[in-house]
Amino acid sequence: MEDGILKGILTERDIRLHTIPVKGESGPEFLRLEDPVADVMTDAPIVVSPELPLNQLLDLFLEDKVGAVPVVSEERELLGIVSTLDLLVFLRSTEVAI
Amino acid sequence: MTVSEVMVTDLVTVSPDSDLKEAMDHMNSAHIRHLPVVRAGRLVGILSDRDIRLFGMSVAGAEDGDLRFSIGNDVMVRDVMQSEPVLMEGDVDVREALDMMIEDRVGAIPVVDPDDHLLGIVSYVDMLKLLQARL
Numbered sequence: 067m068e069d070g071i072l073k074g075i076l077t078e079r080d081i082r083l084h085t086i087p088v089k090g091e092s093g094p095e096f097l098r099l100e101d102p103v104a105d106v107m108t109d110a111p112i113v114v115s116p117e118l119p120l121n122q123l124l125d126l127f128l129e130d131k132v133g134a135v136p137v138v139s140e141e142r143e144l145l146g147i148v149s150t151l152d153l154l155v156f157l158r159s160t161e162v163a164i
Numbered sequence: 165m166t167v168s169e170v171m172v173t174d175l176v177t178v179s180p181d182s183d184l185k186e187a188m189d190h191m192n193s194a195h196i197r198h199l200p201v202v203r204a205g206r207l208v209g210i211l212s213d214r215d216i217r218l219f220g221m222s223v224a225g226a227e228d229g230d231l232r233f234s235i236g237n238d239v240m241v242r243d244v245m246q247s248e249p250v251l252m253e254g255d256v257d258v259r260e261a262l263d264m265m266i267e268d269r270v271g272a273i274p275v276v277d278p279d280d281h282l283l284g285i286v287s288y289v290d291m292l293k294l295l296q297a298r299l
Contacts, residue, residue: 078217124296128289131195150288154266157295164165164258164294 072136072144074107081106113138116145120156123148167261168254170294171275171284177202180209180242187211187241198272200282201245207274207282209245219244251276254283258294261286 067073113136114123126135127150134149157164177200178187191199191213201209219239250264251274261273265288272287 078213081217081220121296121299124292124299128292128296150271150292151266151269153295154262154288154291157291158259158262158266162295162298164262164298 067144070144071142072111072113072138074104074109075111075134075136076103076107077133080108111136113142114148115140120153124153127153165258166254167252167256167258167273167275167286168284170258170290171254171286172290173284175200175282175285177282178211178241179203180240180245182241183237184216184239184241184244185237188216198285198287200274200285201241202282205282206280207249207251207276209242209247210249210272210274211241211245212271215244215246249274252286253277258286258291262291265291 112126112130112132114126116137116139123135126132134147136144137146137148138144176190176194176196178190180201180203187199191197191211197213199211200207201211250268250270252261252264254275254277264270264273272285274282275284275286276282
């Protein structure tokens, strides 16, 4: 974040990809503990509008394999974050038969 | 609805004696975050993305801050896996699995028979699909 505007997101996958060499891949530059977050974060993350319908959010989670997405305004101001855990809690709270 | 009705049975598994990098190759190529660890058909643990990250971070200081070498070639799956994972039998209600995922913050739960033979795995993805089908 910079001045309330979303700049990127740091995920477990980002950290894993920058710490552990994968066989057969040269991989990105490796991380050192003192490196800034900006070197490792995903700097053009998928973001959603607070108005996005739930079924489209589910499609995003299931097809793009992301665990959480920032929710931003039209000006890219960070409003919140919505994760798969939030949807599990929603599913539990609904009266939908499962 | 029971977990056996929603679990995935076509599984990628790994041996506790595999090297960790081999297991990570499986996870990367199959795009999965959880790998059941099986010996002779019996579940002996689960290896997750998070376990690998925590392990990597725990040994990071030993390498002068350079995380590149934090997981050496001699590290085996058994050194990093959770050896007493949350698990359940197939006749458990889906809502109970959902509760466990939320309360215990686990993304996937292995499903076993009474002798710990691995039958499948139920994950948050299966739960999201359930929700998707009902919206």
